Amino acid sequence: MKVLISVDMEGVAGIVSWLQDEPEHRMITRRLMTAEANAAIEGALAAGAKEIVVADSHNTMINLIPDELRPEARLISGSARPLSMVEGVDETFDGVVFVGYHSAVGTPNGVLDHSYSSRTVAGVRVNGRRVGEIGINAGIAGYFGVPVVCVTGDQAAAEEARALLGPELVTVPVKRGIGRVAADSLHPQEARRRIAAGVRQALEKEAKPAPLVFKPVELEVRFHTTAMADMANLIPESQRVDGTTVRFRHDDYIVAFKVFRAMVTLAYSAA
Ligand SMILES: [Zn+2]
Incomplete structure (x- = not known):
């Protein structure tokens, strides 16, 4: 094991x-x-x-x-x-x-x-789930x-x-x-x-939780400020949902996760 x-x-x-x-x-x-x-x-x-x-x-x-x-x-x-x-x-x-x-x-x-990131992230949803x-x-x-x-x-x-x-x-x-x-x-x-x-x-124990699978992925990240969302929205193919929320869709969760990390890092530059 x-x-x-x-x-x-x-x-x-x-x-x-x-x-x-x-x-x-x-x-x-x-x-x-x-x-x-x-x-x-x-x-x-x-x-x-x-x-x-x-x-x-x-x-x-x-x-x-x-x-x-x-x-x-x-x-x-x-x-x-x-x-x-x-x-x-x-x-x-x-x-x-x-x-x-x-x-x-x-x-x-x-x-x-x-x-x-306490500094930048106000909320994250993946496939609609908080x-x-x-x-x-x-x-x-x-x-x-x-x-x-x-x-x-x-x-x-x-x-x-x-x-x-x-x-x-x-x-x-x-x-x-x-x-x-x-x-x-x-x-x-x-x-x-x-x-x-x-x-x-x-x-x-015999019965274990099922692996958590997000596929395809719709990632929505809400930032504390519009300036942070402006920076996160520099990611190619990302979409602006509203003033502080940026969305990214992809088939592969690891790609979406790396985009999330990149968004947070970019947003930090506006913190
Ligand atoms: Zn920690």
Whole structure:
């Protein structure tokens, strides 16, 4: 069994603010992320995984502490990467696990809710469905026929994931948002215990969620300002839906995903 574990920061137990990315908090944050990654690795090993790849997926993607990560896993880190948060996934994997994930921009009581870029992105729809990083990245795994089997993060992320990926998904909520930048969190050790158990259960259970497949793709990205949409609309074949929304249609989800990344990068130049 081959498993990819994508690890973000915002949904990790004890994390409530991007200030925790600042120098005085950063080592603690890195340790918290690494320990939750290890809990997921432990769960995957208990379920019989023979190959485990961890993708460090927050911001600079150099958060996980390499020599504190369990030695059974390989680590993909650094950015930018073509498949970003799920770099490394392909059709040889049996399942993908999202650790420390968060809800889509605009989610009430979603701890640090955003969708790839807080600065620029006000909303994303794929084929009419509102998606955040959970849905966008599950679509990449789904492109390769791989299901997302377990999502850990805050309560709002767990609910969003379940609504999108269905009742066979195992979710491990580790904190409940009190607004965007506050939360009631499990102790990190208890969170890790539940993550290990959840990942194990998700990989062992017979019925797994179906891979999330978007084909053909209609991507709609709403930006915070018209100037940002002006820049995103420079992408060839993109269409302006309204002042702040740009649409892109394609048959291939990976192409659409790369266009999304390019749009966000362009929009950032107008931020
Ligand atoms: Zn992040």
